[in-house]
Amino acid sequence: xxxxxxxxxxxxxxxxxxxxxxxxxxxxxxxxxxxxxxxxxxxxxxxxxxxxxxxxxxxxxxxxxxxxxxxxxxxxxxxxxxxxxxxxxxxxxxxxxxxxxxxxxxxxxxxxxxxxxxxxx
Numbered sequence: 001x002x003x004x005x006x007x008x009x010x011x012x013x014x015x016x017x018x019x020x021x022x023x024x025x026x027x028x029x030x031x032x033x034x035x036x037x038x039x040x041x042x043x044x045x046x047x048x049x050x051x052x053x054x055x056x057x058x059x060x061x062x063x064x065x066x067x068x069x070x071x072x073x074x075x076x077x078x079x080x081x082x083x084x085x086x087x088x089x090x091x092x093x094x095x096x097x098x099x100x101x102x103x104x105x106x107x108x109x110x111x112x113x114x115x116x117x118x119x120x121x
Contacts, residue, residue, distance in 0.1 A: 004024060004097070006096050006113065006115040007023070008115060012086055012120075013119070014088060021079075029078075031054075032098040033104070034051050034096055035102065040091055046063075049061070049081060053100075067085045068082065070082075081094070083117070090119050095112055095113075097110060097111045
């Protein structure tokens with residue numbers, strides 16, 4: 001069993017922050033790149049961030065650059081996504097996914113169930 005589970009979502013006011021977590025079950029994250037995607041109703045899925053495995057490199061969508069930060073726990077069991085200075089358009093369901101690299105040749109094979117982030121005043 002290789003599963004991912006997201007947590008940390010919730011209702012937050014504009015300008016607020018949340019810390020999302022992605023935890024592995026049944027396998028280690030050590031050799032995987034971890035992506036964060038989000039999807040809002042009526043919109044296509046968007047990759048917002050990724051952190052590499054061996055190289056440890058990070059990438060961010062232009063829409064979140066400077067506001068979101070991805071980091072890997074030293075124990076390699078959890079990847080976090082700190083989301084800050086939140087805007088209404090950041091609302092959506094956030095998913096983590098594991099794949100060989102941040103630029104995989106195929107869609108990520110492992111996904112979590114998602115955690116909802118709602119930005120509302």
